[in-house]
Amino acid sequence: MLNFNVDFTGEFVAFFLLAVCAIVGAVMAINFTKVVHTALSLAFTFIAIAGLYILLEAEFLAFVQVLLYVGAITILMIFGIMMTKHDSEGLEPRRPLLETLAAIGCLCLFGIIFYGIRNANFPAESAPFTDDNTREIGMQLFTQYAIPFELVSVLLTVAFIGAVALAKREEEDPQ
Template structure:
């Protein structure tokens, strides 16, 4: 007996919520790459990740949804904000970061999106999967990650470790040639010999002027 596939013209409540969350995720993702404020981009990224977590909840993948919130929203975005603050990156509008290739970038983005949408629609045109609870539980996902996908999982952990080490190196101030060493090249302090010599020269010139 063939299962009757529901029509797209009469969506259910879950499908409507999924579409709304998807629209929020796409809109916030566009704002991430179009905003001129770096901190605002990070905050829009939080909204995008939250909408994705809501999509996972609608698809009955509760474990993936909470991992999305805990790791991406609670750790990755916070790490990005700390990286912005520690590296003293410009958070406002900067003309040096504008390459002037907005038209080319927009064309590439639209072409890529059209290609992906075409492939997905062509591959899943007649596919329909009912929302059955339990597919996104921790047991099934753990067995899949640590058996089938264990090598990509370890490679990703090494990549995150390298990014963390790079952030620590960039934030250090005792490295020669860094921000701190450049700042030390300023005028000497008041207690230095050169400062005392400058004062004595100034005093002698004042005395000569008085005579």
């Protein structure tokens, strides 16, 4: 059942280190009590995931990961944290039974996923990848998927305007 014949190549070592960094960053994000530390550990996780995308030869996804998640969302979270008041921030009481049950649940989930991956029959590669996948994504995006792309941009613009309108209304109506 467990066949661990692994060639220790540079790609395997890089994958292992990036995977460990992503997992450690995610666990730190869950366990930190200060919100700024949580946001920074999430940025660390996002960077490790971008590195995994590079190993998969998906440079466009890695670029988007760094640009959107590390750059925009993490900075937005930090600005949001800095602009709000955290005077009543306190520590939660420890719940050993809940933490033990959560750890057991995580181990069971890990076992199920590990068993499923080890027994899965992944299909062979169906279509060869192009040499320049970013160019291929751009060609598909601006030819075949041009209308959905524009609809998403309009939807995001409307959501942004709605968020600004809601924030403005809350600012004008202090209670």
